[in-house]
Amino acid sequence: MPSEEILRHINELLDQNQKEKAVKFIFEMIVKSANAKQFNRAEKLREKLIEVDSMALNEIINSAEIIEAEKSKVIDLDHKKRWAALYDQLTNEEANAFYFALKKVRIMPDKKVIQQGKLNNKLFFIDQGILKIIYSKDGHELFLKNIAKGEISGRRTFFSITVATASVITTEQVKLHFLEREKYSRLVENFAGFDGKLELFCKKLVNQDIEDILKKKQIERRDHIRYEASGKVAIYMLDVKGKPAKTPFYGILENVSEGGLSFSLTGLNSETARSYLGRSVLLKMISNKTELKVVEKGITLSVYNELFNNYSISIKFLKPVPLIKIQEFIDAD
Template sequence: MMDVSSDERLVDKYISENRTGPAVKLLFDIIIRCSRGRDFSKAESLREKLMEVDPMALSEIIGSAEIIEEEKSGSLDKVHMNVWSGLYGKLTPEESNALFYSMKEAVYEANEYIFKKGDHNSMLYFINQGELKMVYEQKGKEILLKRLRPGDMAGQDTFFSISVCTTSLSTLSRVKMNYLENDVLARWNKEIPTLEPKLKDYSLRIESAHDLLRKKGMDRRQVERHNISGKVAVQMINASGNPVGKAFRGELSDISSSGISFYIKTSDRKNASILLGRNLDLLFAVTGNAALEKITQTGTVIGVSYHLFNDYIIHLKFAKEFDPKLIGEIKRSANAGSRPKT
């Protein structure tokens, strides 16, 4: 990084003396030098300062933005850009720069795990070089789902939703890749809101872990699920079973002998993501069936998915299998024509 501290002190001196013109001129000059030196973070922060010093210095404000974007475009990793030309071809220059400069680089040697089944992974991986394998572990055996090579993406199942990994990913050779951390989505939403939908749309064209499991006949949902409606009271609990924090309410969605899904409403994704991996104590009643009132059940949250209008669907795995008799009651209600809301 370039050392421009002495120039910044001079800018501050000009500002303290109300000499706006020299301050703007020097700031513009520092921004150009930082951009050409590829210190884009510093260039961006100085441009913010330029807009504060003189919001009407439109020539310098616009010109500095163009220079930063131009220098960013000129310094993109050519190998990465060639491998991912199909993705970048769908983005504007501004979106391309935002995507590339939000990424970090990683290198793995052969036989290293990127993530394992059951892990909380919040990263999206872009493979530039090398080969990996995605496997599903079942009854102590590893079942190969896919070999990943340059141009393949991994982690999309848990990057765009809040869920634990259902598969494991490890290297077969030395691997170079870029990755995004999930918290970048909140920044993009403010600065460049068109980027996330385009990236998500591109990722949907690539077979996800769930798609591969379904193709192999190993769908994660191996038990029959039944739509239900009704209210649920939810209490987070610790390992000892004691309450943690305040209870909250939700709306039931579906149930099986091994788990349940319900909706909660929150405007903050972080509030929803906090629930992943937590133990919950539930008290619920299924609408329209007296035999299904005041049911209690505990379990662990294994997935959180965004729905619509600040609704999130919480997927919980029961600590103990749900009473088969009660499942039978739910099936009879469904067969009798009582179709719950979803």
């Protein structure tokens, strides 16, 4: 934020009807801040410049160019070279904003970067070191693959709305950059098409998803067979004390098993859909054939955007439900 002294001087000039002097002073402070690599202050001052005089186009345009030029000077060249395939797709302004949205960390060996079955809101860019992907089932751990310098991790959980299929663990000291979902959302708001560029880059870089590896190794993720099903589902969100919301929302049952179910829901926006992930719910399954209603508790594992804000939501029951209890919902072959 600009200092109180700077803001005070700007306001004094404006009170004296000296807008031109105020514009000149703000521009000088932007240049000074950008040269000092105080980019947040420079950006805030530029916002103030636009607020004071939106018609000071030369100063507004030139200040933006100066800020971007100074930002470009401090980008880690090794980092930019390593991820050149991405940076080459971005405009100078997009590249600068992306770089400054990243966080750089060093992680010691045997630390979980992503945990199976948990939420993940980070996209990881591996700069140095090796990590292993481990899938756990029935108390056993299965090694799937290593990832190393120049690779990414967390793509599926970052771009989709689902929990992690497997854990990612450092095998040695690792250096990496990561992008948080919140910072990503801001980039998407500020730069039209940025989301498509980043997602396409990640898709090209990851030639085999975890699900593909599991299928190749003939490992079944689910403990129970899923059956196509019919009916409605009333969903009550549970609060931290386990108390259900007074008003449910309704979905159309898609499939069901002893371990969980999936239903479709329309009219959600992406952020609302993402907020459902990992939430505990009370489910009331309502049959189309009779007055049968089955009530169970569960937790949201995944939320897939199929098309036009139509979502498929997967729920895992907290306790397995006997097949006979849900038989009426299962479609006949």
